[in-house]
Amino acid sequence: MVLVRQEIGEVLRDVRLQKGRTLRQVASRASVALGYLSEVERGQKEASSEILASVAEALDTPISTIMREVGDRLAVIEGLTTVPDTLPDDLVAEFDADLAVR
Structure with a gap:
């Protein structure tokens, strides 16, 4: 089983x-x-989004860069042969519809 906290820890390290x-x-x-x-780096503790943001700032690295790397690593572990660079059209349409309601 893949644990996201382990991948996050490895990327941070x-x-x-x-x-x-x-x-x-x-x-x-x-x-x-x-x-x-x-413990976070070793995947033993699950960091909150606030902690992740603080650590990313301390590393002078955008949190989006860290999470992108985590996503790419998870995709490899899951056996995906290609990692999409964009959201699927149906998901974009769903987000657009949600924004229009707000």
């Missing part, structure tokens, strides 16, 4: 290492406990 930052530096800048961030 990969981005942190690519940026040459220590766990301590990112935790401090994101105002997150070092041990907690370590």
Whole structure:
């Protein structure tokens, strides 16, 4: 079974290492406990959207970039041969209809 929290943790760790930052530096800048961030990176804890946003900001990386990478990795694990770059037309139409109602 694929756990999204594990993929999120791996992506956060990969981005942190690519940026040459220590766990301590990112935790401090994101105002997150070092041990907690370590557990998130190892996929042991599920981070809230607020924590993910703080960590992304501490990494100077848009949260959309992090989530896109997570999505791409999940697609590979699920065996998808191609990862669509856009939403399907029927989903776009549904979003448009929802927005029109608001």
